[in-house]
Amino acid sequence: MSIASTFDNYVVLSAVRLYDRSMSQSGANLALLLLGAFRSLATATTEELAARGFEDFRPAHEFAMRAIAGGADNASELGRRLSVSKQAAAKTIAVLEQRGYVGRDPDAQDARRKRLQLTPRGLEVLQTGEEILDDLRIRWAEQIGMDRLEMVEAVLTERLKALPNGFIDPGWSDQESNA
């Protein structure tokens, strides 16, 4: 799922409120907690990025940029890594390019491709976003304790690793359903 789109649209509901209603034992509550926690990070990061001058940078962009920085240097590959269609990836790239975060040059080796690379501003926003997220994590740790935070991370990592190859593996979306 592309991380971006629905980022800001996710209903966080009031996980806390549900919890107080003695629903802590329910699977629904667990889902709400996870979503609320994620959203709190995503929203805070997006707002803080905006405050630091990156006005139009949305969570989806963050993930796309991260994938590009991680080596996805063309639209099709980006789509695969984000588990979205290459068309969706191309749209995201178009926005990022227009806003000055990535550049696109013809590929000398393969005339079909256009090679993506981060602009200086793209690098800057990525680093800033990382900083903000790291700060947020530290704030979590200050409140709940670093040991417990690390346990949460360990548990979630363990759990995600156990999922049938599909959720966490970027290649899970049927490779190029429409090539």
Place this chain on the structure above:
Amino acid sequence: MSIASTFDNYVVLSAVRLYDRSMSQSGANLALLLLGAFRSLATATTEELAARGFEDFRPAHEFAMRAIAGGADNASELGRRLSVSKQAAAKTIAVLEQRGYVGRDPDAQDARRKRLQLTPRGLEVLQTGEEILDDLRIRWAEQIGMDRLEMVEAVLTERLKALPNGFIDPGWSDQESNA
């Protein structure tokens, strides 16, 4: 933000892969883990509901139905509970009504309102969804241990409770700028 829309669009990226790349200490990884975990629950639930005959029932609907069952008996109130605009809530209601999950009758006390109530089928889908989510939670517990799962829930609950606005701590960016 409505829970629904972007549900299935969220890029899960590869939280695990990032973790393996020794990013476990990063805030970005934490966000990815939370999102991935949520999404695994949401997707599995939606798929299982579809398999049990509720084909067109999306995660957003689940949250809306839950809120309606919890007492949101008109569109404006539903919007407030879901933290979306009343227009968005009204659209969701229209879908739910059309698919037979909720009914709408004029309110005898207030002629502006239309009172929402769950249909038998609506109740059924809600109960089924709850069942599925509870099962998924039990499976988590089987894998990672109930004690650790409960700790994760406690930590997230604690963290979310600390967010005054629902999930955004207004103070955090101020402290940032001072630091």
Place this chain on the structure above:
DNA sequence: CAGAGTAGACAATCTAGTTGTCGATCGCAA
């Protein structure tokens, strides 16, 4: 009883996705 506020309808727009199609290009195999 006037005015402020709320409920819901309607419309236009936005974002982030989807599928399907297409021409250009690449790469492999006969």
Place this chain on the structure above:
DNA sequence: TTGCGATCGACAACTAGATTGTCTACTCTG
């Protein structure tokens, strides 16, 4: 060498789930 299948990116039409703004009908309060 050709020639066919797969891939890349572009374009178009569509969907879902949100947004803001405007409007009328109605309720509540002073």
